[in-house]
Amino acid sequence: MRVVISLKQKTAPAHVIVQRLTNSSPSDRLTKAFTNLGRIIKTEYILRYLTDxxxxxxxxxxxxxxxxxxxxxxxxxxxxxGEFTTGDYEEIMNKASSxxxxxxxxxxWNTIKINDVVEQLRQQGEDIDDKTLSHISLLPYKHVLPNGTYFIEDEGKG
Known part of the structure; x- marks a missing residue:
């Protein structure tokens, strides 16, 4: 209870409490209590998952x-x-960021295009509610050409 009150009243920052629990021995009463509380919560969730x-x-x-x-x-x-073949950290991070x-x-792009389609349908009088839209995925990618298409202008042509 003291930990909960300390967190609610902001007298002890969460990172200090986590640090104490991490650095304390497994036999510490508070650590044991939180470990068992976690097990209870996990067990309750598993039982709900199995029955719901x-x-x-x-x-x-x-x-x-x-x-x-x-x-x-x-x-x-x-x-x-799809594998990073180099061990260079900077290059891997560059590729991952790209x-x-x-x-x-x-x-x-998918979001903009789907929004355009929805707006067009609504302008045509279609009733599209937000619940229906929540089932639309923004993840389709079959329209993407992974190798790309390149257009090169011939320098000889004007």
Whole structure:
């Protein structure tokens, strides 16, 4: 209770409490109490998961979204079969940042295009509610050409 009150009243910052729990021995009463509380919460969740079909479906839907989200960078990152082949940290971070940038650009483009379609349908009198829109994924990527298309102008032509 003292830990909870300290956190609520902001007399002890959370990082100090976590640091104390991390640095204390496993036999410390407070550490044992938090460990057991965590086990109780986890057990309660597992029992809810096993008995609640709606929860299982929600969790599965979120897992599927996460997996689908990871497919986009794998689709884009075709070179070297999607592996970083160099051990240079700076180059790996550069490639990872670029991959994240391109993935986010595709998601942004998809968002704009889907919004354009929805607005066009609404202007035509279609009733599209937000609940329906919540089921639309921004993750489609089959329209993306991972190798790109390059247009090169011939210098000889005017």
């Amino acid at each position: 079909k709606d929860l299982r479906q929600t969790v599965q839907r979120q897992l599927n979204k996460g997996e689908y989200r990871h497919k986009l960078p794998r689709w884009i990152f075709f070179a070297d079969q 991959l994240s940038f391109v993935s986010n650009a595709i998601l942004y």
